[in-house]
């Protein structure tokens with residue numbers, strides 16, 4: 001994975017909650033055995049009409065959002081299947097950051113991203129930023145009001161700056177382990193194999209304890 | 214300290230504490246299918262790594278497989294993906310249930326069937342419905358392809374510990390009401406993100422009364438509640454399931470006795486503390502039907518298609534989009550909704566028990582004119598058992614299609630697809646836009662409700678079925 005450095009680029013809205021991985025990349029694109037070329041499938045059923053033509057009304061097809069690097073959506077982004085192809089498609093479609101709001105339901109805080117999607121993102125250098133609903137709402141508003149709006153992320157200081165004339169700045173929380181891995185771009189498997197002796201020790205004890213398998 | 218079921222399984226699999234809340238969790242069983250594994254095998258090849266414990270890794274072909282003529286895969290890309298799994302398993306020494314195998318089937322059906330899934334284990338698969346295996350008191354969850362590669366290379370995963378969420382179901386199911394209705398009800402209550410970051414532990418007298426097949430239906434859809442996993446403590450029902458049939462990978466004799474003694478330690482200790490909890494009484498539970506494009510968009514069979522502003526947990530604009538996609542008008546009684554296709558199958562409801570329930574409803578009935586009924590067994594073992602009982606004859610006599618095993622129209626990656634605007638009653642788990650075919654409209658229900666809809670041509674309240 002590529003190390004995550006500072007990002008600056010256009011920010012595009014996707015005003016939907018529960019954007020599922022079937023919508024991010026439909027199944028016909030999952031047949032590939034390669035790791036590239038998934039941008040073609042990104043939001044396929046929304047980008048194209050039933051007759052195969054581009055739907056000019058779909059937000060991400062609008063000229064003002066072409067080349068965007070940041071995407072802002074509503075809560076529970078990436079729910080559904082575990083397909084990492086969804087993350088590959090988002091990245092290969094040009095995005096490095098997805099922003100979504102957490103939601104308060106009763107006493108429970110419901111995270112902005114589905115677990116597996118978030119996890120898959122962290123392994124591929126796609127940054128998922130979680131903000132409050134009012135903060136995300138203000139970003140949607142800012143995009144609406146400013147053509148070609150850009151935003152910048154500094155992962156080190158955990159800040160997102162939306163580059164309106166008066167600059168809107170947000171700090172976000174991130175799991176420290178994910179932050180470290182993204183900043184370094186290190187390969188998880190390599191890191192884990194450095195603990196090979198712990199794994200072998202555990203494995204031997206585990207095999208001795210669980211005699212019935 | 215009193216521990217939950219999840220905590221016991223988690224703690225017995227911590228291979229190392231890596232700091233910053235990261236645990237290296239040891240994985241007992243790794244299940245693989247053709248869709249999420251090719252890039253992982255390729256990664257191993259590129260880095261010169263091997264599969265650390267090939268004997269703990271099991272593969273099958275399920276998503277792409279045609280369910281009519283399985284040896285004639287017309288789509289060259291699907292064919293290439295199937296061929297890649299064969300090649301990869303041969304090269305890395307992984308057991309594969311391929312299209313020739315009598316045990317081929319949906320990965321979450323064959324694991325329990327073959328005794329690969331056992332209580333107290335950690336099981337992962339590059340597939341979100343791995344949560345199914347939690348019905349055995351197993352910590353089982355879906356992972357992405359990078360993690361598939363990680364498990365292959367290290368037999369571990371880097372994990373942060375999820376939170377615990379106790380879900381108590383109490384009461385007694387009324388006639389015709391099923392486990393599918395219980396889980397749809399829960400998702401309706403807590404929302405499709407309600408379980409995010411948590412492992413659900415299902416308890417209560419209503420869970421204790423369920424068969425293993427019903428428990429699997431519930432755990433299967435834990436992911437639709439956003440949960441990392443769902444678990445049910447093993448009990449006599451579990452032990453009986455494991456012992457009852459020939460399950461090649463399950464322990465036998467003295468080993469089985471030792472295993473059961475271990476498994477009896479798994480249920481949560483009295484007084485164990487959970488991060489969250491919810492109780493649902495099912496005495497009055499009605500059959501559930503989804504009306505929208507998210508499994509949480511669900512209502513009672515006696516209910517109506519809702520008004521966009523009246524759905525808790527969803528923005529009116531999202532509901533409007535869903536109703537528009539589904540072609541539904543607010544205020545329509547659910548039982549007035551007509552169906553074109555009925556799909557009975559998938560890892561949620563494609564087990565022998567599910568097929569028996571559907572056949573029971575269909576017996577001596579005919580599918581309504583213009584309705585297509587597809588019955589797809591979850592595995593080849595299930596298919597043979599169903600045929601031995603004559604269930605296939607019931608489906609065929611009713612005018613339904615009896616297929617070979619696979620995921621089929623659950624995700625429509627093979628030719629089994631809905632046409633645009635075609636409406637289905639489906640026993641699967643996801644009603645997302647386009648899930649069963651571009652523009653297709655899916656209503657999730659249990660097997661009895663699906664079978665009854667096939668006969669009537671529209672949804673019916675199974676409780677009034679003669």
Ligand code: SF4
Nearest residue numbers: 342559560620623624
């Ligand atoms: S039956 Fe459906 S949900 Fe289950 S593994 Fe296959 S595609 Fe996934």
